[in-house]
Amino acid sequence: MSALYLTLVLPLFGTLLLSLIGHWRSAGAINLAICTATFVTSLLLAIDVFNQGPLLSPDKMFYVDAFNVYLILLNAFVGMTTAVFSGPYMAHELEIGRVDDQRMRLYYSMYQGFLLTMLVALSTNNLGLLWVAVEGATLATVLLVSLYRTPESIEAGWKYFMICGVGIAQALFGTVLIYFAAERVLPGSEESLLWSVLHQHATELEPAVLTLAFVFLLVGYGTKIGLVPLHNWLPDAHSEGPTPMSAILSGLLLNVALYAVVRFKMLIDPALGSNLAGNMMMGFGLLSFVVASLLLHRQRDVKRMFSYSSIEHMGLMTFAFGIGGPLATFGALLHMIVHSLTKSAIFITVGHAAHVAGTQSIDKIRGLIRTQPAVGWCFLLGTVAIAGFPPFGVFTSEFLLFTATIKSWPWLVIPLLCSLGIAFAGLFRHVQPMVFGEPPAGQVAVKANMWPVILHLLLVLWLGIAIPGVLASWIDQATTMVVGKGLL
Amino acid sequence: MQMAALPLSEQMILTLAALILFTSFLLLAQTRIVTLIHTFAWQGALLFFATVLVAIVSGRHHLLISAGLTLALKVFFIPWQLRRLVVRLDIRRDVETVGSSSLIMIGAGALVLFSYYVALPIRELSMLSTRNTIAISLAVILIGMLMIITRRKAVAQVIGFMSMENGLMFAAVSATYGMPMVVELGVAFDVLVAAILFGVFFFQIRNGIGSLNVDHLNRLNEVD
Numbered sequence: 160m161s162a163l164y165l166t167l168v169l170p171l172f173g174t175l176l177l178s179l180i181g182h183w184r185s186a187g188a189i190n191l192a193i194c195t196a197t198f199v200t201s202l203l204l205a206i207d208v209f210n211q212g213p214l215l216s217p218d219k220m221f222y223v224d225a226f227n228v229y230l231i232l233l234n235a236f237v238g239m240t241t242a243v244f245s246g247p248y249m250a251h252e253l254e255i256g257r258v259d260d261q262r263m264r265l266y267y268s269m270y271q272g273f274l275l276t277m278l279v280a281l282s283t284n285n286l287g288l289l290w291v292a293v294e295g296a297t298l299a300t301v302l303l304v305s306l307y308r309t310p311e312s313i314e315a316g317w318k319y320f321m322i323c324g325v326g327i328a329q330a331l332f333g334t335v336l337i338y339f340a341a342e343r344v345l346p347g348s349e350e351s352l353l354w355s356v357l358h359q360h361a362t363e364l365e366p367a368v369l370t371l372a373f374v375f376l377l378v379g380y381g382t383k384i385g386l387v388p389l390h391n392w393l394p395d396a397h398s399e400g401p402t403p404m405s406a407i408l409s410g411l412l413l414n415v416a417l418y419a420v421v422r423f424k425m426l427i428d429p430a431l432g433s434n435l436a437g438n439m440m441m442g443f444g445l446l447s448f449v450v451a452s453l454l455l456h457r458q459r460d461v462k463r464m465f466s467y468s469s470i471e472h473m474g475l476m477t478f479a480f481g482i483g484g485p486l487a488t489f490g491a492l493l494h495m496i497v498h499s500l501t502k503s504a505i506f507i508t509v510g511h512a513a514h515v516a517g518t519q520s521i522d523k524i525r526g527l528i529r530t531q532p533a534v535g536w537c538f539l540l541g542t543v544a545i546a547g548f549p550p551f552g553v554f555t556s557e558f559l560l561f562t563a564t565i566k567s568w569p570w571l572v573i574p575l576l577c578s579l580g581i582a583f584a585g586l587f588r589h590v591q592p593m594v595f596g597e598p599p600a601g602q603v604a605v606k607a608n609m610w611p612v613i614l615h616l617l618l619v620l621w622l623g624i625a626i627p628g629v630l631a632s633w634i635d636q637a638t639t640m641v642v643g644k645g646l647l
Numbered sequence: 648m649q650m651a652a653l654p655l656s657e658q659m660i661l662t663l664a665a666l667i668l669f670t671s672f673l674l675l676a677q678t679r680i681v682t683l684i685h686t687f688a689w690q691g692a693l694l695f696f697a698t699v700l701v702a703i704v705s706g707r708h709h710l711l712i713s714a715g716l717t718l719a720l721k722v723f724f725i726p727w728q729l730r731r732l733v734v735r736l737d738i739r740r741d742v743e744t745v746g747s748s749s750l751i752m753i754g755a756g757a758l759v760l761f762s763y764y765v766a767l768p769i770r771e772l773s774m775l776s777t778r779n780t781i782a783i784s785l786a787v788i789l790i791g792m793l794m795i796i797t798r799r800k801a802v803a804q805v806i807g808f809m810s811m812e813n814g815l816m817f818a819a820v821s822a823t824y825g826m827p828m829v830v831e832l833g834v835a836f837d838v839l840v841a842a843i844l845f846g847v848f849f850f851q852i853r854n855g856i857g858s859l860n861v862d863h864l865n866r867l868n869e870v871d
Contacts, residue, residue, distance in 0.1 A: 220829075287830030294837045301844060305851055313855040314864035317848060321804060324841065325792055328811050331834070332788060332818060339769075339781075339822045352827055367768035395867045 160214060162204040163221055166231065167278055169197045173271035181264030187246025190267050194235070194242040197274065201235035204228065209629070215284065215355060222284035222355050225636035226492075230418055231281050233496055237410045237503050238274045240611035244507045245270065245403035247608060251514060252401065257307055265302060266401065272299040273407065280415050287352050289419055290327070290334050293383060296412055297323045304400040315395035322392040323382055330379025330419075336372035337426070340364045354422060361429040369430045376423050377439055383416035385470045386477060387447040394458075397466035398519065402510030405462055409469045410503035414495050417473060421480050425641055428483075440481030445574065447474025452578040455585030460519050461509055464589055465502070468545060471582055472498045475575075479560045482567055485646040488638045490559030493626070497552035497619050498545075504615035505541040511607040512538060512593070521589050526598025531605070535594050537612045542590045544619055546583045552622030656704040657776040660821060663697040664783045667817060668759070671790040674810055675755055678743045680802055684729050687806045691721030694813050698820050710825045716835040717816065725809060725842045732846050733802060736853060743800050751797050755790050762786040780821035787814030801852055801859045805845045812838055 173193035180186060205228050208214055213224035223231070249266060252258050258266065276299055280292035297320070305316030334352075341351035344363045350356045357364075378389070385393040397405045420440070427436045451471035458464040472494070479491035509519075511534045516524040528535030544551035557579070564572050621627075626634075631647065639645040653661075670690040677683045695718045702710035733739055745751065759782075766782035791814060794807030816834075819826050826834070849859060856863045 285827070285830065287826050288833055291830065291833030291837055295833075295840075298837065298840045298844060302847065305848070308851060308855065310855045310864075311866050313848075313851045314867055317801070317852060317861065317864060318867075320844070320848065321795065321808065324808055325795060325811065328788065328808075328815060331815050332785070335815065335819045335822065335826070336769075338819075338826060342823050349827055352830065371765065371768065399867075 160207075160216060162200050162207055163214065163216065163223060163282060165200040166197055166204055166235070167275065167282070169193055169200065170271045170275035170278060173197075174268050174275060177271055178264055178268035181267035182260035184250075186263065186267050187242075187250060190270060191239070191242040191246060193271060194239040194274070197278075198235040198239045201232050201278075205232045209633070219284055219350065219353055219355065220288075221282045222353075223282055224640060225633050226421075226640050227281045227418065229492075229630070229633050229637065230414060230495070231278060233414070233499055234274065234277050234281065234411050237407060237499055240614060241403050241406045241410075241503060241507065242270070243608065243611045244406070244510065247606065248403060248510055248514075249401065251605075262306055266306060269299045269303050270403070270407075273303075273412075277411050277415050281418065284353050284355055286334055286337060286354055286357070286422075289422070290331050293330075293380070293416060293419060294324075294327050296415070297327065297383075300396075300400075300404060300408065300412070303404050304396045306401055306404075307399070309399070312399040315392075315399035319392045319396040322389070326382025326389055327379050329375045329382075333372040333375030333379060333423075336368055336375065337364075337423075340368040340372065354426075357426055361426050364426070364430045366431050369427050370435060373423060373427050373436050373439070377420060377436075377443065380416045380419045380423075381443060381477075384413055384420065384473050384477060385447070386443045386474065387450040387470065390447065390451070390470050393470060394463045394466040397469070398460045398462040402462070402506055402513065405466070406503040406506035406510075409466065409506060410499040413469060413473050414499055417476060417480070417495070420477070421641060424480065434483060437481040437483045440477050441568075441571075442481075444474045444476070444478030444481055445571065447471065448478060449474075449574055449578045452582035452585065455582055456588070458589070459521055461513070461521050461524060461589070461593070462506070462519055464521065464586070465505055465509065468582065468586065469498075469502055471578070472502070472545075475557070475560065478575075479563065480641075482563055483642055484563060484567065485638050485642055485644050486559060486566070487563035488641050489634055489646045490556045490563060492634045492637055492641075493552070493622070494556035494560065497556055497622055500615045500619050501541060501544045501551070501553060504537070504612045504619075505545060507612050508534060508538045508541055508609075511605065511609075514605045514607075515602065516599075521593065523599075524593045525596035526602065527594050530598045530602045531607065533609045534604075534607055537609055537616065539590065539594045540616055541612070542586055544616060546586055547579060550620060550623045551616075552619040555623050555626075653776070656700060659700055660697060660776050661779055663693055663700070664780050664817070664821070667693050667697070667813070668783050668786055671787045671810060671814075672752070672755060674806060675751060675790055675794050675797075676748060678745060680733055680741050680743070680800070681730065681739055683803060683806055684726050684733070687729075687810060688722050688726040690810060690813055691717060691726070694817055694820075695722060697817060698825075701820050701824060705824050707824050709828050709831075710820065712828070713816075713820070713825050713831045713835075716831065720835060720838055720842070721809070721813060724839070728842060728846060729802065729805070732849055736849060736859065738802070738859060741800070743798065743803060745797060751793065755793055758789040758793060759783075759786040762789060777822050781818060784814045784818035784821065787811070787817065790814075799860050799862050801849060801861055804861065808845075809838075809842070
């Protein structure tokens, strides 16, 4: 239990501390130290949960089970490795004058604040607090998107704020409706918004209200997942914000929003006794997957391109959770991990590549392998991994997902496979000249620490070749919780 | 059932609900910025009265705290802050021209009908006063969205956003006697932070593009 509290208190402490000293030269190192400590405590938490099963805090405010503990661990891990990258990166931005001391304080403080809201959202047992935390994540990151104060970044920030604010308001209405339904079953109880209580009484809840609630919840949290047609904010926010933010937005925030939707689906499925919620998710997911893979081709900004790739993958996961069944759910849970790891690695590499070329424009980044082999190769391998090539983990999870689709909805494999091919072509068409092309004269290597990227890619490779037994049994437990039946 | 047959408290709640919906329409049609802010404050005040009424009638006194938060944030702090920003940005006299305003009003009317249609399955299992209040709060939320879509001035969009928030609070108060305290506090905190961030953004937008007209925020396109 104390591990959980520490995991939450550390980033809170970091938010306050770095809001005061974020402009120090050592702020990057302090940020990294706090993130590392958070990772260690979350590891202890994970071991606790692994040994003792689900943890419910005494005041019933927090609930950690196999489903969210691995996401907490993933969050803390990606937060830590991105912090390794963010220190030198932001120091460079400070040097070239894109940010000043005050904005550095804002940046570091909100970096921790964002991690805090993510961890609260994942570990809370209260569905209302889940909403508060996800909205808090928007608020924490919105000023970071406009950190550079260019007209483009301000536009991106405003769009992000309005679209996500409006979207997430729908989710609050859905939460109110869930509370309304719960009040019928547990009148006057202060506990009727607790997930652990609601899950026990799920079958007694009124189906008509829950159906309506889920529509609002899916639209609301779906905006944050980046589901088409609510995805407009995502490429803008990712391309205009500082690159470490893009890495954690893509790797973590989208996962947390999807987590919220799946939690609600777990309540709604038993109440409805049908796969209505799943069908809605499948529709949105498939649409996102197809549209994003087409839009990949039209991009001119490298970060925008990879944010479309994020939409594509989030769509695929939403689709897979929608199918339901142990195989698809197992695949989707695994895909959450490998996508987070790969995508944050790619964004970190893109950050270095943009420093090498001095621009984010795809047309102007050329010849990375010649100028700086480490960056070039990581870029290429990361793209290979995200496109779903064996032996990387993305291949494994996508293989599982497609197998599940063939079993239950064979015809849907056709659009899925086509989109996968289109997305692959879109990625490589842009990435190949960036990596292999002729470097412009005078392009020199920059100081780059590629260890976080290499570590992420190695982990993804490991997951592709052999999933460690501990992790497999965790994901299996989570699968059992989500769909009632394990895979292994 | 006749309105007069209801207990007095429910009649009052329904009246307040109608007035909140009415202020939503006013917000949608109002083009002067200062008046817009005042109308928004009135909507907050109505929400405050509704919350106090529900707190007294239902005997759930924690709702009084929620009412106090509404009073402090929606009636005083946010309108005061918006007004101050409007004065500092010197856009007090701005009048926004909203294209095809009659069409927008008809659209808002259609949204009210739609909300009643959506709330139909809920109405069946609920007491009489909540039948209407859920539909009306949904209508307030949707009209707030419509306002964000139709307005071009950042300040008006923020008011639309905050009036959506009012609709949500009204839904929570009237349908479920408020949310659990910790959630109420969290939501109020989020609203407070959002209000402050909006202020920051006004200056950023103003400095970045030289006006508060969000139509000028058009540099990021899918295809260029």
